[in-house]
Amino acid sequence: MQTQIDKDFVRWCEDIGQFAIDRPMFDVVDEHNKLLASGSCSFATSWCWEKCYNFKLHKLFPNMEKKDIRNEENWQKITGKDIAFLLSRKRKSIKRFRGCTRGENIKDFKDIDRWEDIAIENPDTEIWIPTKAWRDPFLKREIEKRLFPFTNLAINASVDPTTTEKQWIDLIETGWSTMFVGDDERKTNPLGEPLFKCPKTGVFKLRASDSEEESAWKKKNKGHCAICKAGCFGNVTLKRRTDTLLYEH
Numbered sequence: 001m002q003t004q005i006d007k008d009f010v011r012w013c014e015d016i017g018q019f020a021i022d023r024p025m026f027d028v029v030d031e032h033n034k035l036l037a038s039g040s041c042s043f044a045t046s047w048c049w050e051k052c053y054n055f056k057l058h059k060l061f062p063n064m065e066k067k068d069i070r071n072e073e074n075w076q077k078i079t080g081k082d083i084a085f086l087l088s089r090k091r092k093s094i095k096r097f098r099g100c101t102r103g104e105n106i107k108d109f110k111d112i113d114r115w116e117d118i119a120i121e122n123p124d125t126e127i128w129i130p131t132k133a134w135r136d137p138f139l140k141r142e143i144e145k146r147l148f149p150f151t152n153l154a155i156n157a158s159v160d161p162t163t164t165e166k167q168w169i170d171l172i173e174t175g176w177s178t179m180f181v182g183d184d185e186r187k188t189n190p191l192g193e194p195l196f197k198c199p200k201t202g203v204f205k206l207r208a209s210d211s212e213e214e215s216a217w218k219k220k221n222k223g224h225c226a227i228c229k230a231g232c233f234g235n236v237t238l239k240r241r242t243d244t245l246l247y248e249h
């Protein structure tokens with residue numbers, strides 16, 4: 001049976017050219033401190049607290065909390081079949097789908113169950129799952145055991161300047177693709193291998209100094225993640241692990 005899911009939970013995200021979802025980053029409570037929705041960013045680092053643009057957005061738009069509550073209610077009941085159904089009903093047809101653009105994709109073991117179900121029920125959709133859950137050794141092992149075997153899941157460990165070389169090397173040696181953000185000048189991973197330079201946040205990024213032609217060309221390439229073959233989707237499209245550099249500026 002179809003679960004009752006809000007139509008706007010799976011939303012079109014122009015910036016990445018695919019459908020995506022969101023979850024609350026922090027706990028949402030009412031005026032009596034009653035929990036209305038649990039935050040998902042359990043593995044956020046000091047870098048996230050300082051730099052994440054979503055944290056900044058939250059401060060600017062406190063009303064986002066209402067949507068956060070609904071989003072988490074939807075996430076806690078959605079099934080892989082629901083996602084397949086919702087994607088099939090969308091006018092834009094694209095065989096890619098991204099987990100949270102805001103919030104954490106894998107906060108606990110229930111989230112692993114849900115992604116496993118989504119992977120099974122959407123075999124022809126390439127599903128992008130950035131996560132910091134690798135910071136919990138138990139979740140990390142479970143993800144490797146249960147989610148890595150799915151060839152339609154583009155699971156990426158989100159790493160930043162607080163990630164130690166030892167942690168990053170461990171991720172590489174255990175087969176994780178990684179997405180690094182926090183130093184635009186960084187060229188290699190800790191093993192000296194080149195990082196893939198993200199086109200969306202690099203060459204296609206709109207800048208005030210762009211000429212009219214440059215700006216038009218960049219706008220045309222907006223949503224490059226929909227067709228990007230390497231980078232974050234490398235393990236699905238190229239069948240190999242990748243380390244991606246996402247630009248900040």
Ligand code: SF4
Binds near residue numbers: 226
């Ligand atoms: S590397 Fe490709 S998929 Fe990843 S953020 Fe950049 S453009 Fe998008």
